[in-house]
Amino acid sequence: MSEPLIQLEHLTKRYGAITAIEDVTAVVDGRIIGLLGPNGAGKSTLLKCLLGLIPYEGEARVLGLHARTHGAEIRDRVGYMPEQEAFLSGMSAVELCTYAGELSGLPRTEAMQRAHAALYYAGLEEKRYQSIDGYSTGMKQRVKLAQALVHDPEILFLDEPTNGLDPRSRDEMLELIEDLPIRRSCSIVLSTHLLPDVERVCDHAVIMHHGRVRFVGSIDELRDTRGRDADLFVEVKADAARLADVLAAAGATCNVESPVALTVTLPLDATTDLVFRRARDAGLQIRGLGVRRETVEAAFLRVIGNGDA
Amino acid sequence: MSDATGPRSSGADSLRPAGTIHDLGYKRYVGARLASSTRWLVVMKNHIAHAWKTWWRFKSSLGLAVIVTVIAGGVMFLLQDRTVKGVVLPSGIAATLTDGTLPRSIQWYSRVAFLVSLTIGARVVAGDVQSGAFTFYFARSVRPRDYVLGKITGQLVLVGMIYLAGPLMLAIARLGLADSTDQLIDLLPVIPKALAVGALGTLAFACVPLGFSAIVHNPRYAMALWASYYLIVGGMAWVLSRVTDSGVAALDLAASLDRVAFWLYDLELVWGRAKRIDPYVALGSLLAHAGIAIALVVWQVRRAHLRGIGGAS
DSSP, rough: OOSSSEEEEEEEETTTTEEEEEEEEEEESSSSEEOOTTTTHHHHHHHHHHHSOOEEEEEEEETTTEETTTTHHHHHEEEOOOOSOOTTTTTTTTHHHHHHHTTTTOOOOHHHHHHHHHHHHHHHHHTTTBBGOOHHHHHHHHHHHHHHHTTTTSSSEEEEETTTOOHHHHHHHHHHHHHHHHHHHHEEEOSSHHHHHHHHHOOOEEEETTTTEEEEHHHHHHTTTTSOOOEEEESSSOOOHHHHHHHHHOEEEEEETTEEEEEEEOOOOOOOOOHHHHHHHHHOEEEEEEOOOOHHHHHHHHHHHHHHH | OOOOOOOOOOGGGSSSSSOOOSHHHHHOOOOOOOGGGHHHHHHHHHHHHHHHHIIIIIHHHHHHHHHHHHHHHHHHTTTTTTTEEEEEOOOSEEEHHHHHHHHHHHHHHHHHHHHHHTGGGGHHHHHHHHHHHHHHTTTOOOOOOHHHHHHHHHHHHHHHHHHHHHHHHOOOOOOOOOOOOOHHHHHTHHEEEEEHHHHHHHHHHHHHHHHHTOOOOOOOHHHHHHHIIIIIIIHHHHHHHHOOOSGGGOOHHHHHHHHHHHHHOOOOESSSSSSSSSSHHHHHHHHHHHHHHHHEEEEEEEHHHHHHHHOOO
C-alpha cells in the first residue's frame, strides 16, 4: 500500500504566544486537494511545516518523509507555486526554469530540456526567451507554474494560482490544474480562497479554521455530511405556492423561487415520496424533481460556522 | 509531439472557452539528482552567468581592468629608468617606475572593482529580497548556507578576475624586465605578493558591497549606501586622520589596500592617503570589513529563511 500524500499527527506550530496550528491530526490524500480556510486559518503555516521550512511540534510527513528531518528531500519531490511574485530580476522564463531545475538537483542539460517542456506546457512557448520583468500577470502565473513543474515533482503546492487572472486566463489555468494529475501523475494541493475553483477542479478538500482542521475528505463527503438527500428542487406545471403550502403543512421547509419552481427541505425521516403524494392530493402536476446539491461554498460556510459554534 | 485537450464536456463546463494544452511528451525523471551539497555551485554559476550576460554589469569593468593592465605594463616597459613620484625604497631612494608601478596600479584596480561592486555586488541580497527570490530559493533544497556561499564565491570570482589577473600579469612582466637571472630569482616573490594583495582586494571588494546589500531591502538604496560609505565616509576618515593623527583612515578601503600593497613590496609612501595608515591596521580593517559584511549577509539570509515562504503567518 502506498504512503498517503500527507500525514499529520498532533501538529502544532506556535509563533510566541500565537498558535498558528493547534494539535492537527489528519491523513490527506487525493488527486487534487483544495486547502481552504479564511485568512489566518493557518494554511501558509501548514505549507511551511510540510516543506520543512519552519520548526514545529508533533509530526508532519509528506510522501512518507518526515518534514522535520527530510525537508530538502521533500522539496526536491514537491513543486511550489507561490502566491506572491518570486522571480529573479533580469531573467527570461527559460533561464529561470532551467535554474529552478538545477537548484532541485537536475543536471543542467536535463533541467534545460524540462524547462522548455514545462514552459511549452504552461502556454509560454513563444514568450519564453523574453525577460519576465515585462510579463503580464497571467504570464507570470504561468511561469510560476512552469518553475514549480520543471523538476518533475510528485506533489504540487499551488498557492492562489488564479489570483489576479482575467476570466479566460483563469479558465486556462484551471484546465492546466485539472490536466496535471492525468498527464503527469502528480497530486495537487490547491490553497485558494476561490471556492468555485475548488468546486470545479478538486476531488478532496481540507478546511482549516483558527489553526485547526475542520474537515478532511472528498468533495462529495463535504457536500453530503448531512447524511441524506433532503434538499430538493421541484418544478411544477403551475402554482408552486400552493404546493409549498401543502408541503409546509407536512413539516417541510419550502421556498418559492418562481410560479413554477420551489426549493424544499424535507422533514426528518421523510422521502421524496412525500412530495409526490402531497402534489397528487392537491391536484398539482410535478414536472421535475432533483436533489439540490449543496455548493462547496455553502458547505464551507457550514463547516466554518460549526467551528465557530 | 503535441496534442491538445479541450475542456471537459459535461454540463456547464462546455460553456468554457477552449484552452489548448500543449505537451512535448512528458516523461518521469528517473535519473539521479545531484547532491544537495552542490547547490552552492549552481548559485555561484548563475551569479557569474547573470553578471556576464550584459556588457554594463561586468564586461565593461573587465575591459577597464585590461586597459589598466596594458597601460601599467607599457609604463613599466617604456619608462623603466624614470622614478615614480612619492614612492621611495626603504633606503630613501626614489623607486623606479618598474618597481613602483605594480603597487601603484592597485588603486586603479580598486576603482574598477568599485564599479563592479556598484553594478553587481551592492544589489545582490537587496535585489533578491525585493523580487521575492528567497521564496524561489528556499522552496527548493537550497539552504541559507548554499545561497551565501554561492553568492560570495560568485562575487569573489568576478572581483578576482580584476584584482588577481591584472596584477599577476604585471608581476610576470616585472620578472620579464629583470636584468639578470640573479635579479629574476630575487624578484620571484612579486608573484605571491601580487596574489596576496589581489586576494585581499578581492575579499574586501566582493564581500563589503554584499554586506551593504543585506542592510536595506531596496537595491538602489543599497548601492547608494555603499557608494556613500566608500566615497564619503572614506574621504571623511582620511580628513579626520590628518586632524587627529590617528589610524581612522583605515576605514578607507582603497587606501588600506594601497597601504598593504606598498608594505608588501617594501616601498614607502612619501604622501597620499595610505601613508597615514599602519599596515597592520590596514590589514585588520580590510579583514574586519569583510568579516562584518559576511556576518550581515548570513544574518539577512537566515532571517529570510526563518520567515519561510508563502504569505505572512
